[in-house]
Every structure is written in structure tokens, then in C-alpha cells.
Amino acid sequence: MGYAAARGGLKAIEAAERLVARERVLGESQWLESKQMIEKLRLAVDRVMGEGGLWDEHLAASALRQAEGDPIEAAHLLRSYRSTLPRLAYTTPVDVDDLTVLRRIVPAFRNPPGPQLLGRTTDYTGRLLDTDDETSQRTAAEKMAAFIEENVTISKAIDGDAEPTDIRQPRRLLDLLRDLDAVVDRRRTDDPEPFDITRHPARPPATRSARLATMARAETGALVNVWYRNILGPDGYLHEITLGEVRHGRLPVTVIHPLTGDPVSISDVRVTEVEAIEDLNGIDEDRGRFDVGYGLCFGHNEKKAIAMANLDIACERDKGRSFLEQSILLTTDGLDASGFLEHLKLPHYVTFRSMMERKAAIRQFQENT
């Protein structure tokens, strides 16, 4: 017990830990394998990696198991682990145009360059709770697997092995809008060094790279809340937004080979990417064109990437006039928020006794006057 003005309790703390550890590891069910979580609870594992700011599916699954399924606590464990590791290198700047899509939809445009590819999603499926037992669910899944297998064979026979690059790495809608001169051009040529939020806290006014990095690591629920409050809530910043790109896919991890000096791709990470098209209507804005916000985060987490893209452009347009940037930078980190919240459970006996004494003194003063 290291909290101010209280100590002791070691035996009780150890007993409490034993209760958690016994049920978490033993219980009446089987050991929860990391592979099982990566396969079957993939969105939870992805969320933990995103909010932990660290890509490693096995470590994230271990964290989720240790945290008994609490994603914020799991992200906390991952960040703690991260703090023990050296940073060996920076990747070469990975161009997001190199993303190989597993899913790609363009809600704004019916016929974008490249395919509208639903990928692995239940976006268009009714939200009905499946209460069937394991045998029934397995039978149904096996039928679906057989259907996929049958159709894969057919498509193979028709089209061979062709997989053109423009299908897996389609041109983005933003490029088309640029061709049509329908979007303001904010491309920079000075290539500023990115802000490192793991070394310095980002505070307003911050660079865009600090905001993007903060949101990429933000807690999903917090980011969605800031977005929702911004677009519909008391902030009153009502704006017309349409999603350009929503992508889930693989990005290469490219580092410089120390013996050749050339970039080599050593791995991939999965990311979710979103472009949000904003209708500019301000008096000081180019009302004949759109602007675009950008969101990118580890794993498959569309809620987070959509909120991020919307908040990126909202922040850009806000130009520090409201507290939006401050909200993003200071209140969306899961570790910050939950750390402060959790600490409230620690003994506050001394501070509260002091408050009680003050109340008593005030009451006595009121009674005497």
C-alpha cells in the first residue's frame, strides 16, 4: 500500500489477489488460450492493441485474459509491459496507399475507383442474439464453410489467380475528388517531424501529428463520446459529414536493413482507415469545396477510426476556438482517465477526515453567529 497517509493491509491484499487468480486461471472451465481469443474475440484483442498503442496479438490476448476481459485494464497492462521495452527503430514512413484491403467501402460514392468490398462484417445483419447450443452453431458454421469452399473453387476456375493491385490497393476517393478540384488542397511539402506522445504529453495548441497520434491510441468509448457530443450534443458544432473511405487491411512494417541500408518489410499490421468528407460552409472557408478528415488505428475498430476522422476535421475547422482540441488531447486516453478514476477507491481517510473537521468547524461558526 503506497498511497499517501495509509499503509498496511498486505495480507488482505494478497488474499484478494488469490481470489482473482484462482478463478481467472482455474475456475470450472478450460484454460482460455491466446489463440482462441485472437481468433474468436478478435475485435477485443484489436481494441486492446489500439488503446495500448502496441501491436502484438499474443501479448494483447494475454493482457485481456489477465484483465478478466476488461479492455481498458488490458490496455493498461500492455502499456506497462511496453514501458519495459527498448525502442529499437522507427519504421520508414509507411505510405497508407500501400494498405492491402480486407474490407473497403465508400459510403459517399456508388462507383469509386476499385471495388466496394464488404469483407468480413455483420453490418447488414440483424442484431439477433444467437442462443443455440455449440452443436447447432457448429453445424451452421460448417455449412457456411462448405458454401465458401464451393464458391472459392468456382471463382478460381473462372478467373484463375489474378489479383490486380488496383483491386487490393484501390485508388482512394480523395484522389478522385482532387482530380475534380472538389476538395481543398492541404498537402504539405515541409514534412515536419511527428510529435511523439510516448515521450511528451500533447497539450493545446498541438500539432496535427500529436492529435492524430493521441486519437490513434485513445480509448474507443471516450473518442466516440467526444465525437457524438461534438456532432449532436451540447457543443452544438453541427456539421454535415459523409464518409469517403472505410478500410480495414494490412500495412507493411518497413525498417532500414542495417547491413544494406535499404528498407525491408519485416511484417504487417492490420489497421482501420477512414476518410471523412466535410462540407465547408463557414464564412472564412472555401464553400465551393470539401475538406477531409483522417482516421487510422491499429486493428479492426471502425467506430474509433470514424470518430477519429470526424474529430480530425472538426479540430481543423475549429482552429482552437472551442475546447474541442483540449478534450481530445486531455480526456480521451483510457489509461489517464481510468487511472484517475480507479485511484478514488484507495483510502482517502485522512483527506476526508480533514474535510469532516472543516464542515464541523463551519457548522460551529454558523451556530455561534
Place this chain on the structure above:
Amino acid sequence: MDRNRRSELLARANSSELTAMAEAFLSRRSIAEEIQVVNPPEVGMVMMQVREPVCKERFHLGEVVVTRAEVAVAGVRGWAMRSGTDRETTLAAALLDACAEHDVELAAEVQALCERTADRIAADERREWEELRATAVSFEELD
């Protein structure tokens, strides 16, 4: 196959294949007596920098857990970096890289392993696309 491509494929090769080949190479006296671990396997992170498309600005997406190692065989250096925390496999990959630079005969074996890896990746990607293509959609607009 150039050295960069070899490193990319050693980074993605199956763990069991890499360690089995490294064990086989180490059983040769010429390798076992000449090997020097320059940098033992180290687990760390690489910070992923991305360049976004709106302003063409770089930002930090997050860090990726990797393991790297460096091995020399008769003074010829080999390097490997793989995602994850598997020290043994990364050391094996660095050893194969050094052996491939050091010995033409061993280079052919390493190249064969790399080609199998490239074939496996290509087959996985083809299969992946064959499954995904059924989800390509063209929604109709209502009048």
C-alpha cells in the same frame, strides 16, 4: 534473390522451418566453430510512422513488438528482425542470413526456404482474395 528480399522472407518464414534448418547448419563443424553471436536476440519495439493522405504529414500510429538478432559466421554478418517475441526463431533467422552470405551451398538451401515462404504467402493471399471477392457489392440507388 537479393539480400533485402531474403530478410523479408526470413522475417515471415515458419518458425519450425527456420529452427530446423538452423539446427542442421549448426551440426556442421564448419559453421559451429565459426559462429559468433554479435547481438543476442533482443525484444523491443519499432515505432510505426505513417504518412497520411490529406496533408501528406507523418504521424506515429503506435509501436510494434519485434525481436532482432545479429550473428556472424567466419566474420560474415547476418541480421534478422521478426515481429513478436520469439527469440529463438529470430536467432535462427539471423544465423541463416549469415550462412547464406558465407557459403554458396548453404545459400541455396536458405533461398529454397525463402522461395517456399514466398509461395506460401502468395497462396494465402490468393485464397484470401478468392474468399473476399464474393463480398464485392454494388448497391442500387432508389429512384
